Amino acid sequence: MQLLSSRRWRAATATAAVLALALTGCSSEESFSYTPPAQVDGALPDDTVAAMQAAVDNAIAASGASGAIVGVWVPWSGSWVSATGTQSREGGGELSTDMSFRIADVTRLMTCDVLYALADEGTVELDAPVPEYVSGVADMSDITLLDLCNGTSGIGSSEETVKAAWVNTPERVWAPLELAGYGLARERVAPHTTYRDSDAGYLMLGLALERATGMTASELIAEYVTEPLGLADTSLPGPRASAPEPSPALKGHYMSPVEGGYNCAAPVDTTKLSSTSGFTDSGAVSTITDLGRYAQAEATQALRTKDEPNRFGSPLPADDKAPSWFQATGGGFLVGSMIGQHGWTPGYATAAYSDPETGFTVAVVLNDSTGGPAFVQHLSWELAAIASKAPAASGETAPEFGLPFTAEQYHQAITDSALPCVAPPAG
DSSP, X not given: OOOSSXXXXXXXXXXXXXXXXXXXXXXXXOEEEEOOOOOOOSBOOHHHHHHHHHHHHHHHHHHTOSEEEEEEEETXXXXXXXXXXXXXXXXXXXXXXTOEEEOTTHXXXXXXXXXXXXXXXXXSOTTOBGGGTOOSOTTOTTOBHHHHHHTOSOOOOSHHHHHHHHHHOTTOOOOHHHHHHHHHTSOOOOSSSSOOOOHHHHHHHHHHHHHHHTOOHHHHHIIIIITTTTOTTOBOOOSSOBOOSXXXXXXXXXXXXXXXXXXXXXXXXXXXXXXXXXXXXXXXXXEHHHHHHHHHHHHTTTTXXXXXXXXXXXXXXXXXXXXXXXXXXXXXXXXXXXXXXXXXXXXXXXXXXXXXXXXXXXXXXXXXXTTTTHHHHHHHHHHHHHHTTOOOOTTOOOOSOOOXXXXXXXXXXXXXXXXXXXXXXXX
C-alpha cells in the first residue's frame, strides 16, 4: 500500500528474541535511528522462569483463558519468551511464540505516537480544539487533541453500551464517530485535570488525525510507528472481519455468563473480528516479540523528534483509589518507573510495560476477554516483580531497579478474582 506522506522509512532488523534492534530510516528529508539497551543473550535463571511460569499458569486458570504468550526481557540477566496452553479448552493445537493477536488498549499508545509525530513536524497542534477536525460533536469546543490523548477530555466510554454488540456481531463494521457517540452521550466529568478511561476519546483522536492528514489510521500507524521501528508483524488491519495476521493467529474467546458464574466449557470464539470495533483505541494486532520491541522503544519515546513537551511528564492518578505509583497520561499508564498499557478487546487481554532507564520489559496476552483487563494487568505486574529480582549474568551488573509492589500481592489478587465455572442449565 502506498502512503500519502512524503516521509519514507527503511528499517533493518536484528535478533528479535532479545529485542536487539539496530534501526535506520532514510529519506531525502531526514533519518531515524534507534539503539535499544544492550541485552544479555541467554535465558533467565531457572528459578526465575519457574516462578513466572507458575504465575502464568495461575492466571490462565483464574481468567478462563486456555493459553498465554509471554515475553520478559531483563537486559542484565536474560530473556524468557514462552507460549503456554492450547488454542481452546478442547485443545485445537499448541500455542507458539510467533502467533499474532490483538493488542487491545496498547493501540492507544500508537495513536498518541501519531499525534506527537504530527505535532513535532507541525501538521497539527497539540492544543488544537477537537471541532477543528471533527464536526458534529457537541460541547467539545474547549477539548483539545492533547486532552483526548491524555484521557482528560472528561467524556465517557462506549464499552458498556456496545460490549454485547461487539461479541455477538464481531463482523460488524463500525463508523468511528458512531461508536464514539455512545461514550459522548454519557455524563461527563470536569475536563483537563482528571484522568478518565475513555475509549471514545481515542476513537475521536484517530478520526481527527485522519482528517488532519487525509490518511487512514492504518496508514498513519504504519508511517509513524511500525515502519520506523521495524515492526513487520504489527498493524492496524482493514475493516473486514478477519483473524489477526500474519498467520498463525492466537484464537481468542470469551465465556458466556450463566447463573452463578460462567459457562467455561463452551467459550465463544471471537478470533475473527472487524478492527473497527476498536479502531485507534484497541484495534491493532501484533506478536509478542514485536510488542516487546514496541514497549521498549515507547518507554524511551524513541520516535519523538523533539524533547518538548514531555509526553509522560505530568501524569494524573489512574483513578481515585489508585496507589500513588499508578498514574496515567500520554495514552498509557505509569507503574512505578515502567511505562505501558493494558486492556482488553473481544477475545484477548493484553499488557506491555517497559522501564525507560534499563530497558526491562514485560509483554503478555491471555486469549480470553471475559474478565476484562484485570487479570492481564495483574499478571504483567506479577511477572515484572518476579523478573526485576533476576540476578545479573556473568560479567554484568544489575542496576538499581525495583518496583513498588510485590509478586505475591498480585498473585493473590488473581487467585481471589478467579471466574467461577458453572454448568449451564439443562435443556
